[in-house]
Amino acid sequence: MAKIKTTAQVFRQEKISDGIYSMWLSFQEQENIASEAVPGQFLSLYSKDGSRLLPRPISICEIDREERRIRIVYRIAGKGTEEFSALTEGENIDVMGPLGNGFTIQDGTALLIGGGIGIPPMLELAKVLSDAGKQVKVVLGYRDSDLFLKEEFEPYAEIYVSTEDGSVGTKGNVIDAIIAHAVHADTIYACGPLPMLRGVKAFAVENKIPAELSMEEKMACGIGACLACVCQSGEKDAHSNVCNKRVCKDGPVFDALEIEI
Amino acid sequence: MGSERNLSVDFAGILMKNPVTTASGTFGSGAEYDEFVDLNQLGAVTTKGVASVPWEGNPTPRICETYGGMLNAIGLQNPGIDLFVKRDIPFLKQYDTNIIVNVCGKTPEEYIEVVERLAEEDIALLEINISCPNVKAGGIAFGQDPKLVEQITRRIKEKARQPVMMKLSPNVTDITEMARAAEAGGADAVSLINTLTGMKIDINKRTFALANKTGGMSGPAVKPVAVRMVYQTAHAVKIPVLGMGGISNAEDALEFLMAGATMVAVGTANFHNPMATIDVIKGVEAFMKENGVKDIKELIGCVG
Ligand SMILES: Cc1cc2nc3c(=O)[nH]c(=O)nc-3n(C[C@H](O)[C@H](O)[C@H](O)COP(=O)(O)OP(=O)(O)OC[C@H]3O[C@@H](n4cnc5c(N)ncnc54)[C@H](O)[C@@H]3O)c2cc1C
Ligand SMILES: Cc1cc2nc3c(=O)[nH]c(=O)nc-3n(C[C@H](O)[C@H](O)[C@H](O)COP(=O)(O)O)c2cc1C
Ligand code: FES
Numbered sequence: 001m002a003k004i005k006t007t008a009q010v011f012r013q014e015k016i017s018d019g020i021y022s023m024w025l026s027f028q029e030q031e032n033i034a035s036e037a038v039p040g041q042f043l044s045l046y047s048k049d050g051s052r053l054l055p056r057p058i059s060i061c062e063i064d065r066e067e068r069r070i071r072i073v074y075r076i077a078g079k080g081t082e083e084f085s086a087l088t089e090g091e092n093i094d095v096m097g098p099l100g101n102g103f104t105i106q107d108g109t110a111l112l113i114g115g116g117i118g119i120p121p122m123l124e125l126a127k128v129l130s131d132a133g134k135q136v137k138v139v140l141g142y143r144d145s146d147l148f149l150k151e152e153f154e155p156y157a158e159i160y161v162s163t164e165d166g167s168v169g170t171k172g173n174v175i176d177a178i179i180a181h182a183v184h185a186d187t188i189y190a191c192g193p194l195p196m197l198r199g200v201k202a203f204a205v206e207n208k209i210p211a212e213l214s215m216e217e218k219m220a221c222g223i224g225a226c227l228a229c230v231c232q233s234g235e236k237d238a239h240s241n242v243c244n245k246r247v248c249k250d251g252p253v254f255d256a257l258e259i260e261i
Numbered sequence: 262m263g264s265e266r267n268l269s270v271d272f273a274g275i276l277m278k279n280p281v282t283t284a285s286g287t288f289g290s291g292a293e294y295d296e297f298v299d300l301n302q303l304g305a306v307t308t309k310g311v312a313s314v315p316w317e318g319n320p321t322p323r324i325c326e327t328y329g330g331m332l333n334a335i336g337l338q339n340p341g342i343d344l345f346v347k348r349d350i351p352f353l354k355q356y357d358t359n360i361i362v363n364v365c366g367k368t369p370e371e372y373i374e375v376v377e378r379l380a381e382e383d384i385a386l387l388e389i390n391i392s393c394p395n396v397k398a399g400g401i402a403f404g405q406d407p408k409l410v411e412q413i414t415r416r417i418k419e420k421a422r423q424p425v426m427m428k429l430s431p432n433v434t435d436i437t438e439m440a441r442a443a444e445a446g447g448a449d450a451v452s453l454i455n456t457l458t459g460m461k462i463d464i465n466k467r468t469f470a471l472a473n474k475t476g477g478m479s480g481p482a483v484k485p486v487a488v489r490m491v492y493q494t495a496h497a498v499k500i501p502v503l504g505m506g507g508i509s510n511a512e513d514a515l516e517f518l519m520a521g522a523t524m525v526a527v528g529t530a531n532f533h534n535p536m537a538t539i540d541v542i543k544g545v546e547a548f549m550k551e552n553g554v555k556d557i558k559e560l561i562g563c564v565g
Contacts, residue, residue: 005297005536050481051328053529053533054532217321218321220324221531221532223535225294226335227338228321230321231321239340
């Protein structure tokens with residue numbers, strides 16, 4: 001009996017871009033959610049409206065262990081996230097976490113790739129890697145010139161940008177930017193929409209670079225019990241005994257070679 | 262605490278310390294919820310459906326939220342009976358609770374294989390999920406035809422070493438007909454309701470919210486339907502009823518008990534509140550205290 005679902009307090013909430021919000025959550029003294037969290041893990045956030053039962057999984061964007069705070073950055077995608085965006089300082093929200101496995105810290109240089117709302121979890125990872133003395137390169141894929149969070153990476157990493165409309169950086173996707181700037185690294189970390197992750201996997205395999213990909217799937221329990229959130233694995237998974245892994249428990253971060261996407 | 266209140270029930274000859282278990286498929290085999298809940302406090306743990314061989318389940322998305330509930334089409338993904346017996350039963354045996362094993366299959370032979378594999382295992386009860394698609398009968402569920410219900414119950418009873426509980430599907434015209442068929446086949450108990458078949462359309466993508474198109478509806482939104490069916494069933498058969506469908510708190514559980522269920526299961530509510538089972542037990546005990554009820558049996562079937 002180690003885990004809990006708890007009530008966090010909104011420490012700060014701001015709109016950082018069109019439809020995108022940044023929220024710092026504070027946890028009570030006796031709760032170790034912030035002290036245990038690592039980059040790549042997520043929180044389950046719960047609605048106050050009883051008609052919306054299921055948790056909303058949101059990645060951890062930053063961790064402040066001393067102040068026992070966690071930051072999330074999220075896009076309004078529906079009723080649940082809309083409700084969260086209306087919360088103001090001092091209000092409460094039910095949270096479970098930290099959930100999932102997180103990224104692993106590897107030797108050598110790191111290439112972090114974030115696409116759209118997959119960018120937030122890369123921030124804490126960039127910070128941790130940079131603090132560990134690694135050379136960090138970040139490729140951020142945006143739709144247009146609305147480059148949310150970009151400047152926050154500046155203290156930790158060398159930054160490359162791609163935009164779909166070509167307004168900033170390389171026109172196209174993150175892979176186009178990597179090729180345009182001949183970005184090299186020893187390990188790739190990526191989070192973003194599935195087509196982007198497929199592209200990253202293909203690039204990583206072709207260039208024989210190990211890659212860790214953060215996956216997304218609809219969740220019900222968020223802790224590995226219900227088998228809602230599976231993704232296909234190349235080999236039989238030890239827990240499920242079939243070629244399925246649970247994104248919430250075995251992931252959300254997977255070695256690119258272990259999953260079929 | 263409350264030692265003067267008796268929450269224990271006799272369910273199909275098994276003593277349960279309280280009438281609360283988990284609904285199959287919502288609690289795994291307990292290992293994940295063990296981090297939130299003291300499993301020793303539960304009357305029983307009901308495990309996810311297990312088949313004779315591992316099943317891959319359906320493509321994703323497997324679930325979606327609906328107003329006050331959800332749809333699921335997990336497709337009964339399970340690791341197969343061999344790994345289940347090796348890993349999940351020993352895990353649960355560490356706790357002072359009863360084990361109810363939920364069994365699924367696509368043919369009567371597949372169910373029987375699982376039941377026979379469980380013969381020597383120290384488990385309290387078998388719960389037979391007859392909502393699985395019956396391959397032999399062209400994919401219609403076993404649980405939708407009273408003749409099939411009686412037949413499969415009888416065949417399982419011939420082989421089973423533990424009491425047999427048939428889990429009834431609510432997707433039928435008259436659930437009492439299925440309950441009577443199970444009783445006629447020799448069932449020791451029935452459990453209900455399984456999920457109600459539903460559908461959700463994603464209007465932005467102009468497609469189905471679930472890859473499987475349809476899914477089983479569960480959660481608070483189904484509760485009135487479930488209470489009605491439990492009430493009808495409890496009056497139609499003599500064997501005990503395990504009631505479920507939308508139970509998230511003690512008030513909900515008490516409705517089922519008063520409608521005639523001897524035990525209740527907490528399912529979808531675990532996803533919203535991982536401590537829901539314990540909250541239900543504590544709440545029922547508090548209700549008994551407030552209302553001067555010494556024995557839970559005073560409440561079971563107390564209406565109508
Ligand atoms: C591991 C993980 C990390 C995530 N991290 C972030 C993040 O950092 N920032 C961010 O903006 N979004 C993130 N998402 C997506 C986020 O969970 C959804 O946008 C959110 O759940 C939508 O909820 P809603 O009520 O606003 O939308 P609705 O569409 O009304 O939600 C209905 C149901 O579908 C589920 N759902 C809808 N979209 C998704 C989705 N893309 N993934 C999983 N479940 C979904 C909801 O949880 C809810 O149960 C993450 C998803 C996962 C799986
Ligand atoms: C994700 C999920 C998986 C389920 N898996 C099973 C299963 O394997 N076998 C079974 O008999 N019922 C299964 N059920 C049905 C539940 O056990 C229960 O009958 C139903 O959900 C109604 O109860 P609830 O509203 O409390 O969830 C499942 C339900 C859900 C939501
Ligand atoms: S959401 Fe239940 S197993 Fe992942």
